[in-house]
Amino acid sequence: MKQAGFTDTTQKEYMREVMAYLESLGGLPVTGAGKINVIGFLVSKQKSTGDKTRNRTLSAIRSFYAALMDFELATRNPAMEVKKSKTESNKRPIYLDEHELLVALNHIDGRYRDRNIAIFLLMAYCGLRVGEVHRLNLANFKKGKGTIEVYGKGRKWNEIPVPEALSEYLERLQTERITPYNKKEDAFFVSQKGRRLSIRQIQKIAAQTFAAFKAAHPELADMKLTSHKLRHSFATMLLRNGVDIRVVKELLGHASIETTMLYTHVNDDQKKQAMSTINIPLDKII
Missing domain, CATH: 1.10.150 (DNA polymerase; domain 1)
Known part of the structure; x- marks a missing residue:
């Protein structure tokens, strides 16, 4: 393995x-x-x-x-x-739109609010997996290029351009970073104990944020939100903005485009817009 x-x-x-x-x-x-x-x-x-x-x-x-x-x-x-089980493919997709992401972000608070917002932003607006956030080092953030180097699945490196606003936020966050217990620790995100923030801690930050978000919005109480759904939200956001799915595939670090398709969701407005392009020449039917 x-x-x-x-x-x-x-x-x-x-x-x-x-x-x-x-x-x-x-x-x-x-x-x-x-x-x-x-x-x-x-x-x-x-x-x-x-x-x-x-x-x-x-x-x-x-x-x-x-x-x-x-x-x-x-x-x-x-x-x-032995055949694999067929999983339900037509269930309601779970993701947050841009407005919902903003509302959820405003429910992050506490002593390490800036750090936790940065973690949330990297998953929601750069599509990072929890493990990739966990492994992120200071050296992986290329301020001059405005990119981050991500070490993902299959031992593959992926360089992702960072939105300018997020790049500035990450640069500021470096000056507020908790001093690691081990002086040689290069982790971008450090826990209050001075160690690299664990995967479980990152998941807990997302879970607490979603719990507060859903408490304020009871109509979303049944929505099963996890840190990984932020990655779904990122992919769906790109698709809605007209980004080619092949580009989305590269940004997510997927080996095949079929995997990327599982992360992208088309909404009703997009369906209506697509159907509006169809012209049925009823006046020419004899």
Whole structure:
């Protein structure tokens, strides 16, 4: 998994899933397990998990067997014979429009308000993942070029232009940065304990902001907002502004455009605008 560039979080999740699968075999040699064993394990978890979680578990088991085959410890991958669950593709997309993002930002407060606003802005207006915010270093912010270098999934670097207003905000924030406990620490975002701000802490900042936002707007109480939805909001915002989806793909650091399409959502006004371009020549129909 390290060689493939999996994040630490994914590695932990896959390890947990695979260990649970191995325990379910009850002593049966892993090379002696087949498709029925994989299905049995997935079914045993079905009551407490959804389709996405089931598919993640299946991906973990597939990766495990693929590794065994790479090391010549197995000759087949029974998990590849199991189909993934179909996930609901027509459910209401969850994202915030530009006005909602602004309202949500105004619910960030506290002693480290400026730092937390910067984190929120990077996810909402540059599309950074939580892990990318966590890994961001001072050296990654290129003030002269107005860009940030992002170390993303698959061990890939991506240089993202930063909106001028955000670039100025980040530059000011550097002077207010908490002094790290370790003088050599280059993390852009530092916790009150002087350490690199953790992924969990970043998620907590977003969760607290959304909780306050929804408390002030009861009509949005059922909206399942997470830090990752800010990335969806960023992609959707670009699409609404007429940005080519291929450019959106590069900014998000995706390997395929199909993945990018999952992050972009078309609203009703865009549908109406598209349909208004159609001319039906009823007057010419005889």
